[in-house]
Amino acid sequence: MPARLLVAHRQTLLFLGAVVVPSAVLMALGIRTIRQDEELRLKRRSEERLRIVELARQELLARLEGVRLRATAGQVTPRDRAVGMLARFASGRLMMPWETAVADREADGAFQGALQQAERQLHQLRDPVGASAQARAAALKARTRAQRARADLLLAACLSAQGHQKATRDVVRGLLRLNPQPVDEFGVPYAFYATQRLLEGASSAEQREVLEGLSQALETTWLSPVAAHMAADLSARLGAAGLHEVAAQHASELERLADLPSVLPTLEKAGPQGWISFGKPPWLLGLTGQPGDPDRLLIAVRAQELLAAIRLPVGARWDLGGTTDATPLGEPFSGLRLAILPDPVGNRNGSGRLFFVAALLLVVSVAAFSAWLLNRDVRREARLARLRSQFVSSVSHELRTPISTIRTCAELLDMGRIGDTRQVSEYLRAIIGESDRLSRLVDGVLDFARTEQGERAYHFQSVSLADVIQSAVRELEYQLAQGGFDLRIDADPEVPDVRADPEALAQAVGNLLSNAMKYSGERRQIEVSLRRDGRHAVVRVRDHGIGIAPEEHARIFEGFYRAPLPDGREVPGAGLGLTIVDQIVKAHGGQVTVESQPGQGSTFSLWLPISEQS
Numbered sequence: 001m002p003a004r005l006l007v008a009h010r011q012t013l014l015f016l017g018a019v020v021v022p023s024a025v026l027m028a029l030g031i032r033t034i035r036q037d038e039e040l041r042l043k044r045r046s047e048e049r050l051r052i053v054e055l056a057r058q059e060l061l062a063r064l065e066g067v068r069l070r071a072t073a074g075q076v077t078p079r080d081r082a083v084g085m086l087a088r089f090a091s092g093r094l095m096m097p098w099e100t101a102v103a104d105r106e107a108d109g110a111f112q113g114a115l116q117q118a119e120r121q122l123h124q125l126r127d128p129v130g131a132s133a134q135a136r137a138a139a140l141k142a143r144t145r146a147q148r149a150r151a152d153l154l155l156a157a158c159l160s161a162q163g164h165q166k167a168t169r170d171v172v173r174g175l176l177r178l179n180p181q182p183v184d185e186f187g188v189p190y191a192f193y194a195t196q197r198l199l200e201g202a203s204s205a206e207q208r209e210v211l212e213g214l215s216q217a218l219e220t221t222w223l224s225p226v227a228a229h230m231a232a233d234l235s236a237r238l239g240a241a242g243l244h245e246v247a248a249q250h251a252s253e254l255e256r257l258a259d260l261p262s263v264l265p266t267l268e269k270a271g272p273q274g275w276i277s278f279g280k281p282p283w284l285l286g287l288t289g290q291p292g293d294p295d296r297l298l299i300a301v302r303a304q305e306l307l308a309a310i311r312l313p314v315g316a317r318w319d320l321g322g323t324t325d326a327t328p329l330g331e332p333f334s335g336l337r338l339a340i341l342p343d344p345v346g347n348r349n350g351s352g353r354l355f356f357v358a359a360l361l362l363v364v365s366v367a368a369f370s371a372w373l374l375n376r377d378v379r380r381e382a383r384l385a386r387l388r389s390q391f392v393s394s395v396s397h398e399l400r401t402p403i404s405t406i407r408t409c410a411e412l413l414d415m416g417r418i419g420d421t422r423q424v425s426e427y428l429r430a431i432i433g434e435s436d437r438l439s440r441l442v443d444g445v446l447d448f449a450r451t452e453q454g455e456r457a458y459h460f461q462s463v464s465l466a467d468v469i470q471s472a473v474r475e476l477e478y479q480l481a482q483g484g485f486d487l488r489i490d491a492d493p494e495v496p497d498v499r500a501d502p503e504a505l506a507q508a509v510g511n512l513l514s515n516a517m518k519y520s521g522e523r524r525q526i527e528v529s530l531r532r533d534g535r536h537a538v539v540r541v542r543d544h545g546i547g548i549a550p551e552e553h554a555r556i557f558e559g560f561y562r563a564p565l566p567d568g569r570e571v572p573g574a575g576l577g578l579t580i581v582d583q584i585v586k587a588h589g590g591q592v593t594v595e596s597q598p599g600q601g602s603t604f605s606l607w608l609p610i611s612e613q614s
């Protein structure tokens with residue numbers, strides 16, 4: 001296996017071992033940790049959810065028990081917003097608050113007689129005066145508050161029929177003030193009927209009084225559905241929007257009473273401590289006392305009211321609609337759900353996960369970047385190895401020619417067979433020329449190496465570029481003559497001197513001249529010019545040789561690079577000449593450019609800055 005491949009192979013293995021494998025392990029561990037973390041988070045969340053639900057449930061039960069205790073002690077009134085209905089429950093039958101009034105009415109014959117007498121006198125005999133007396137007599141016979149209220153209502157009608165408006169209103173006001181309100185067989189407080197009477201032609205002060213009486217009645221009386229509708233109607237007529245809303249809501253709530261008997265067996269089964277959920281918005285139904293107690297009560301608790309009073313942890317809220325994936329409170333509170341948003345602990349875990357993902361991404365990017373660097377290094381190294389071997393073969397080839405020339409000339413001289421002094425001096429000149437070429441080659445390699453390592457020293461001084469060109473040409477005179485080149489120099493005398501190292505610059509121009517010779521074709525003509533172009537002095541070396549393909553223009557300045565030659569031509573060289581030119585010109589703050597097309601010759605230009613003083 002070639003050494004270059006071995007290096008690449010070893011580096012790939014190294015990369016795999018040092019970066020890819022640890023990254024993969026790290027990634028696998030990271031992903032596993034994230035998964036475990038996620039599972040733990042979910043578990044913790046569901047535990048937390050259950051805990052919150054259990055706490056809420058306990059609190060709800062405690063509050064319900066509170067209501068049950070208060071109901072048992074007779075402390076629950078319609079004023080209590082949490083309670084929607086309180087009814088007597090005995091022998092499996094429900095007795096609504098207003099049904100008690102019916103029982104009262106049926107029980108008393110004497111009072112009934114007096115009242116019917118008064119009614120007949122008022123409506124049939126049209127004798128309001130006699131009717132009032134009868135009504136008063138009935139009032140005296142009344143043994144319950146309901147009977148008294150009925151008698152008063154009739155009395156108000158009699159007084160009104162006689163035109164005693166003030167006396168009528170006094171009676172009605174008295175009715176309104178009753179607390180709690182006595183109700184008729186439909187559960188309607190007698191005061192409501194009286195109010196209807198009072199509203200006709202009442203002053204605003206009287207209306208206010210009526211309103212007060214009405215809202216008080218709502219707070220003190222368990223209304224039947226009919227009574228609630230009537231209260232809603234009355235409050236609407238009085239323009240009391242708030243009161244109307246409460247009454248209307250209550251009326252709609254009471255519509256479910258028709259279904260109540262069907263759930264009574266379930267309620268009884270739930271036991272003395274039990275609760276069942278009923279209707280919508282949900283009522284929680286419970287019973288007081290023990291089975292068989294004659295004064296057991298059925299309590300209907302407004303779930304929403306009670307739940308609103310329970311303080312929930314941040315992020316949790318009641319969900320009675322049941323639309324979300326909220327957690328049900330479980331039996332007996334079917335329909336009651338608690339929606340719990342992801343807790344802050346979960347969010348913290350979320351940011352932890354984000355950190356993991358970021359770390360993983362970082363690892364992957366580092367691995368990818370390292371792979372890219374490695375690939376670049378391997379390619380560069382392979383190229384360098386290729387160039388190095390090219391260089392060795394080029395240099396040895398370059399060395400071989402002058403050495404063999406020198407050797408041949410020296411041997412011929414040594415043999416002493418050449419008598420002609422002109423020929424002797426020609427051989428000697430050849431030896432000198434070839435040794436010069438040798439030392440130039442060695443100097444070139446050394447220069448390149450020194451410049452590459454930043455060790456080359458330049459001695460700047462004011463220099464005439466025309467002189468520099470002359471000295472470069474002088475160096476190559478022998479070879480130019482040998483090659484039969486026609487060299488034309490055209491130096492503008494107006495170009496000012498520049499600050500430069502004359503030897504280094506002469507070397508650069510010499511390299512360009514030597515290339516112009518090497519890569520010339522049939523037309524052996526070279527032009528060297530010196531011109532001023534703005535703030536630069538430009539030395540151009542132009543040949544009419546083989547030219548360079550545009551895609552090679554940038555690369556020919558790279559160390560050891562040699563562009564492929566047309567028709568497999570062979571030209572000696574190490575690929576360093578232009579690199580050295582580039583290094584020297586850059587050290588002078590200038591640059592080297594090339595204009596060339598294959599087959600049309602090349603022009604290399606050295607751009608050197610002209611200093612201010614010049």
Ligand code: ADP
Pocket residue numbers: 515516518519543545546547548556557561562563564572573574575576577578579601602
């Ligand atoms: P070398 O001449 O030793 O190969 P250089 O660095 O001087 O190295 O030149 C690099 C390459 O640029 C050459 O191999 C050649 O292909 C191309 N080149 C340089 N000068 C010329 C020129 N005047 N005409 C055509 N090609 C040239």
